[in-house]
Amino acid sequence: MTxxxxxxxxxxxxxxxxxxxxxxxxFNLLIACSFRNVSLNSNSYARYIALSYTWGDADHMSYISVDGAKCIILPNLASTLRQIRGSKERISL
Known part of the structure; x- marks a missing residue:
């Protein structure tokens, strides 16, 4: 159940x-994302980038799309996601 x-x-x-x-x-296009659960017991491990960040200034907001829903994030996270987002392949965090 979701x-x-x-x-x-x-x-x-x-x-x-x-x-x-x-x-x-x-670079400035809307960041579109989706969540998926991955088992660490699986023989085929998912490749992903671990990301650690601080929340930053709550007076300024940015938006991303997660599974079609508009979500609020702070500018430093939006900037980081734009920096690591590729133009050809999906990136996993």
Missing amino acids: SGLYTPLREDDLEICILDISPAEG
Whole structure:
């Protein structure tokens, strides 16, 4: 069962949640993403980039699309996602 944007993780399968960023040709285009759960028990491990960030200034907001829903993020995260987003391939965080 899905609650909001997240699908609950199955603890018995050691799942983690991955955010996939869709490619875009233009730097300033809307950041489109989707969530997926991945099992750490699987023989085929997902490749992803680990990202750590601070929340920053809450007076300024940016937006991304996650699974079709408009989500608010802060500018430093938006800038980081734009920097690592590719133009040809999906990037996983």
